[in-house]
Amino acid sequence: MKVIVDLTVIPLGIGVSLSKYVAACEKVLTDAGLKTQLHANGTNIEGEWDDVFAAIKRCHEVLHEMGVPRVSGVIKTGTRTDRDQTMNDKVRSVQQKL
Amino acid sequence: MKVIVDLTVIPLGIGVSLSKYVAACEKVLTDAGLKTQLHANGTNIEGEWDDVFAAIKRCHEVLHEMGVPRVSGVIKTGTRTDRDQTMNDKVRSVQQKL
Amino acid sequence: MKVIVDLTVIPLGIGVSLSKYVAACEKVLTDAGLKTQLHANGTNIEGEWDDVFAAIKRCHEVLHEMGVPRVSGVIKTGTRTDRDQTMNDKVRSVQQKL
Amino acid sequence: MKVIVDLTVIPLGIGVSLSKYVAACEKVLTDAGLKTQLHANGTNIEGEWDDVFAAIKRCHEVLHEMGVPRVSGVIKTGTRTDRDQTMNDKVRSVQQKL
Numbered sequence A, B, C, D: 001m002k003v004i005v006d007l008t009v010i011p012l013g014i015g016v017s018l019s020k021y022v023a024a025c026e027k028v029l030t031d032a033g034l035k036t037q038l039h040a041n042g043t044n045i046e047g048e049w050d051d052v053f054a055a056i057k058r059c060h061e062v063l064h065e066m067g068v069p070r071v072s073g074v075i076k077t078g079t080r081t082d083r084d085q086t087m088n089d090k091v092r093s094v095q096q097k098l
Helices: A017-033 A050-064 A087-093 B019-031 B050-066 B087-095 C019-031 C049-065 C087-097 D019-031 D048-063 D085-097
Strands: A002-012 A035-039 A042-048 A070-080 B002-012 B035-039 B042-048 B069-079 C001-013 C034-038 C043-050 C070-080 D002-011 D035-037 D042-046 D070-079
Touching: A002 A017, A002 A050, A002 C001, A002 C070, A017 A042, A017 A050, A017 D085, A035 A070, A035 B019, A035 B050, A035 D085, A050 A070, A050 B050, A050 B087, A050 C087, A087 D019, A087 D035, B002 B019, B002 B050, B019 B035, B019 B042, B019 B050, B035 C034, B035 C087, B050 B069, B050 D048, B069 D042, B087 C019, B087 C034, B087 D048, C019 C034, C019 C043, C019 C049, C034 D035, C034 D042, C043 C049, C043 C087, C049 C070, C049 D048, C049 D070, C070 D048, D002 D019, D019 D035, D019 D048, D042 D048, D048 D070
Parallel strands: none
Antiparallel strands: A002 A042, A002 A070, A035 A042, A070 B069, B002 B042, B002 B069, B035 B042, C001 C043, C001 C070, C034 C043, C070 D070, D002 D042, D002 D070, D035 D042
């Protein structure tokens, strides 16, 4: 099952500077061979469900290994059986209607 | 790794009545032996990461098997290494400060 | 326009103990006369759109006044024109199908 | 109070093709003079709190006027008092650490 995901990770207990941790999570996603698009409030990810969620779990683990005591995440998921759709398709189909 | 999750599933393409599908997902979670608390905008879940996310994947699958062409989900995740905490602990610790 | 909301506030830069701040936000919501239901991952709120969002803005402000340098929030919104529905209706309609 | 927001609107009861409605909401945001960045799972918005949330309310209203009986939304909010930060700053600060 293919899934398009939006992932936001919020490390807690390490101050207000989060970018180092977000970058570490980005590397986990890229190392997993996933297609990603970083944006101002998260990262869009496209891939097989099991691959995507193994990487998200690894993000939580890596942040804890870096010393983060508490990690909050927000994950939006989208699956569909009616047709194949990529992240780029989704953006393009909105832009065509603007 | 233990996780506390808040799951919202939004079936698309089947009209405005979603409760039948939310109930099907609830059964998946309960059948998986997970601790859950249904609320007005989702379901809180407590368990081991792999068990929780296997059940969430199964929710998407079951909804598609019921004929839902498109499923949107919102998952909040919380993991911590500093101490053990249950869903009830979280509510109680806020209520004590009210 | 009536709205049913799920609000999660995540104060950043003040350590891992968030309950004091969540409780302060709860008070803002209650003082605003809104119907609320606290749960393990947030608070469900029911009310007129303008009242609900004035209170949510006030939550951000109050947390900053308490010294929180950075506040993250997650808000789920639900509006419908086909029928009137309360938070309790939503839970009940799922439970009837279990 | 400045806010950086990520908005996802999910119209329900109108089938599986959502882009027409997402585009209508994009126009509302642009007409309000807000800075926006469309991505695969939502739209990032930057602006004054009251302007941003007036536009989000208008999105719900416009979708209902278009005949959508039920609208679900997910809004991530971020406010900070420690320093000024734009959407582009957020992306850049992660990219510098990759």
